[in-house]
Structures are given as C-alpha cells and as structure tokens.
Amino acid sequence: MQTLSPTSPQKNTAIIMGATGNLAFALGVVLKGLQKFNTALLRESDIVIYYQNMDENARTALEKIVPCRFIPYKFPDMSGMRHNVLRDYGEMTFVRYECFRYLKEYQYVLWLDADILIRGDISGMREQIPHGIGFRREYYDERVRVNFTADIPGFDMQAPHFNAGIMCISQALTQDKDALSDWCYQKTAEIAEHLVFPDQGVLLLMCQHFGLTIDTLDEKYNCEAQRNRFALTKAVVIHAIGHRKFWKYYYFDEWFTLYKEWVKETGIACQNNFPLLKKWGLEKYPLFQVAPNPQKYPVKFLTYLLRWLIRARV
Secondary structure, three states: OOOOOOOOOOOOEEEEEEEEHHHHHHHHHHHHHHHHHOHHHHHOEEEEEEEEOOOHHHHHHHHHHOOOEEEEOOOOOOOOOOHHHHHHHOHHHHHHHHHHHHHHOOOEEEEEOOOEEEOOOOHHHHHHOOOOEEEEEOOOOOEHHHHEOOOOOOOOOOOEOEEEEEEEEEOOOOOOHHHHHHHHHHHHHHOHHHEOOHHHHHHHHHHHHOOOOOEEOOHHHOEEOOOOHHHHHHOOEEEOOOOOOOOOOOOOHHHHHHHHHHHHHHOOOOOOOOHHHHHOOOOOOHHHHOOOOOOOOHHHHHHHHHHHHHHHHO
16 A cells, blocks of 8 residues: 655654545544644644545645645455444544554654544654554443454453554554554454454454554543543543534534634535425534534534533623
8 A cells, every 4th residue: 555755854753644525624623723733743744644535625625724645545345344334434444554554764653533623732642652552541441342243263352442543653663564554454354244343443453463562642632522521621632432523413612613714714514414404594504514413313403502602602
C-alpha cells in the first residue's frame, strides 16, 4: 500500500486520518482543532488523509485549513466479514493498519478518528509511549474478549482492553513495520466472522502476537463524550464513540461552533435526510443539519435544542 515520505527534515510526525466523503465535515472540525491548538505540533507534522468517495471540492476545502496529503484507500476484500461490521464501521476504520508503515520514515505517528473534538495540545501523547505504542485504557473492567464473538485461539482473551480511536506509535517499535501492518490485514481476513469491534480487536491481538507492551495514554487525550463533567473539563480530545456522535446525537457547543465555521467557509454540510426537518425547511440551517432525528429521538432532539438555547444565552 502506498505511503508518503516527510515533506521536510523537521517533519518527524505523521498525523493520519481516514474518512469517506460524507464525513468531510467531521474531518474539517478535527483539522480546525489542530489549527487552533497545535501550532507547534503542525510545524513538526505532515497530515495524511486516506479517503474513499471524497470529491476534489471536499479535499480542497480540507487543505485550506491546514496542508494535507491525500491517498485513496482500497480495502482488501474480506469475504467472510460479518455484514454488520462493515455496515456499522465501514472500510475506512481499517486505515489505521497503515500507520505502522509510516514509522519507516517518521519518528512518531498519531492516528486520529474523525469523530473527535480537539480542544488543546495533543503533542504530549508522544512522551507517553516509551515502549512505542499507546492507547487509552478502557474505563470499565473490559477485556480483549469484548471485541469478538468467540475466543480467538492462541491469544489471552482476558488481557486488558484499550480503545484504539486515538493511537500513538513511535520508532521504539523495533519490529518490521510492514510486517505489523500486513499481519493486521491477514488476521482480519482469518477471523473476519468473529469481529465485533474489528480493527480495535485485531490491533490488540497484534500487540500480543509481536510481544508489544502497550503504554497507557492519559484519559485527557481520548475522553469519551459521555463521561462526567469533571473528566470532560480536563479533556484535550473528546471522542464521540459508537453511534453517539457530535452530529445526530449530542450538542457540544465547541464542536458545533467549528462545524458552523466549516459550513460557512465551504458550503459542505452534514446530510441528515430526516423527513420532518425537510418538511419544516430546517435542513439548510447548521443547527438542524447535525441535530438528532426528531421523529426517532424526540427527547434527544428537545434536549439538543435546550442545550443550544442555554449556550446561546450565555
């Protein structure tokens, strides 16, 4: 699979993301967070975006925020993949397997999910991975087993569980970098029928297979949006995991402010396709472009509007 070399000698970090064209707005919000809070990190970093079905207009809009390099992503055929896995997560979730290849030329690689809000300096993650790979430990007493429908022979299913939505890796990993990426794809194909949280589970198995020690990233670098107010106040990165997104579920004022800026600058909006909002003629307004479905989630929709009203009056 194609990789890119650093654009200049001072670029020691690759920040890698991936998304389909319908999530260009989410990538725009992530890039705006990087632009606002990570000036020093961006001087040391190249941003690489893998994409599918993203037109030139969207790619150009993203690159106007900060310089980006784009690579089309072709997911290998996984004929045994359970239908709901690709339905719920899509092919782009497996882009993070490519991150290891970049360690051949970059000292550090950061993987960032598209469903995050960056509200501070994330460069400190690089100092938390002495063994070369770091994730945030899950809050609950979950184990690796939760990622699969059945035990995977030869692996410790009771090993601690980590969230792979934010990943930081470095050249402290001495293994062959292509071997790490290739193993992930091969194991995904081998156990495709058993995957629940697909790439996350395979990455944790990969760490076991190659004897990698996982360093624990501070919660502030990957704080779930559903966490309590105390945790969210300290968060540098807020992560809207699962189906609970900053669009169509939560109202987060900081995320919505950046989204409004994106729409104003680009005209590229989140498509909600909710009949009631279309009937009322509200889908043209940013607030309703990312609102919950009022027919399916009336309470969530009203809560969303209430939180917006409270913030608007502050």
